[in-house]
Amino acid sequence: MHWPSHGANPQLLLQQWKLDENEKNYIDFSVNTNPYGPPPGLTEHLQLHMDKCYSYPDHDSKKLTAALASAYRIRESHILVGNGASQLIYLLAQLFRGQSIGVFEPTFSEYREACIANGCTVYSLPVDDKHDWELRQVNYINWLDKLDVLFLCHPNNPTGKVYNPLILKNLIQQCEQKGVWLVIDEAFHDFVEEGAFFTPEISSYSKVILLRSLTKMYAIPGMRLGYLVAPEPIVDKLHQLQPTWSLNGLAQEAGLYCLEEQAYRKTCSTSIQANKQKVFSYLREMGYEPETSYTNFFLLQDPYHHDTEELFRFLLENGLIVRHTYNFHPLNGRYIRIAVRREEENSLLLDALQRWKQVCLP
Known part of the structure; x- marks a missing residue:
């Protein structure tokens, strides 16, 4: 499997996995830029x-x-x-x-x-x-x-x-x-x-x-x-x-x-941190253990498998692109990296992870 060298390559990733990039609107959790976009104006x-x-x-x-x-x-x-x-x-x-x-x-x-x-x-x-x-x-x-x-x-x-x-x-x-x-x-x-x-x-x-x-x-x-x-x-x-x-x-x-635009920077940073705390709270309730992070992304292991490829594929098939860690030595795919996005997008990720839990549990 040839994994892209960086996140934020949705087209390349979808082509690699032979998925239709026009089939649905994918949400890119692999890109770690500000989810609120550039400053107004x-x-x-x-x-x-x-x-x-x-x-x-x-x-x-x-x-x-x-x-x-x-x-x-x-x-x-x-x-x-x-x-x-x-x-x-x-x-x-x-x-x-x-x-x-x-x-x-x-x-x-x-x-x-x-x-x-x-x-x-x-x-x-x-x-x-x-x-x-x-x-x-x-x-x-x-x-x-x-x-x-x-x-x-x-x-x-x-x-x-x-x-x-x-x-x-x-x-x-x-x-x-x-x-x-x-x-x-x-x-x-x-x-x-x-x-x-x-x-x-x-x-x-x-x-x-x-x-x-x-x-x-x-x-x-x-x-x-x-x-x-x-x-x-x-x-x-x-x-x-x-x-x-x-x-x-x-x-x-x-x-x-x-x-x-320093006021914009501070507003976005505060909002992203608040969204991350909500995501972490829900993940822990579901039995996941996100790694402590101080920035706008975090690492997450699949609690049901040592490797994250199956979880990665499941999220991709559900329209959610996360960042693999196969080229982050020495992680070698044991984690996925997830960016914190807007609240409504984070909710879609949490829903998908809840479904993954149901798939994996006997």
């Missing part, structure tokens, strides 16, 4: 700036960089805007070509794939469900002498885990002492109401690189819009590697608009 705003399509964009994204610097109290020289966080991950892998890379796993597969494509040796630093996906010093302390770079997703994808700030501080300090670059991907930080995030104090560290996304919360993945915060020499080197005009004019305009 964004479409109209972009329509007013369609002239941006007819000239070359600012290849340095100066206005957007300045807006990010102002919003997060960072110097502009420490920011690099990119064509999605994925481009920035591949630029980092290119910069660190051939080096020894550590990746806390399970996590986003792109770190590993990008580094392998650039001739790096990649080591897995497992964080397991036996300890509730907690990051502990034992997970990294004996590895740092062997590594040049360490990737950490926080909040983590796919577990939704937010790590203990004391442990994170210790990890940063250890990396600083050992001369190991620590890349922290905070693509989902907007969905967390409370947590330890380091953007304002990034300038006090010499070996920390932050990745951020503007497409998750603002539901504009087609715009491909992310940014990186790092020491100025790293930003300069990455900028030299980055293709000219990586960010088109409309994407830059969308970023400027979204940064002004």
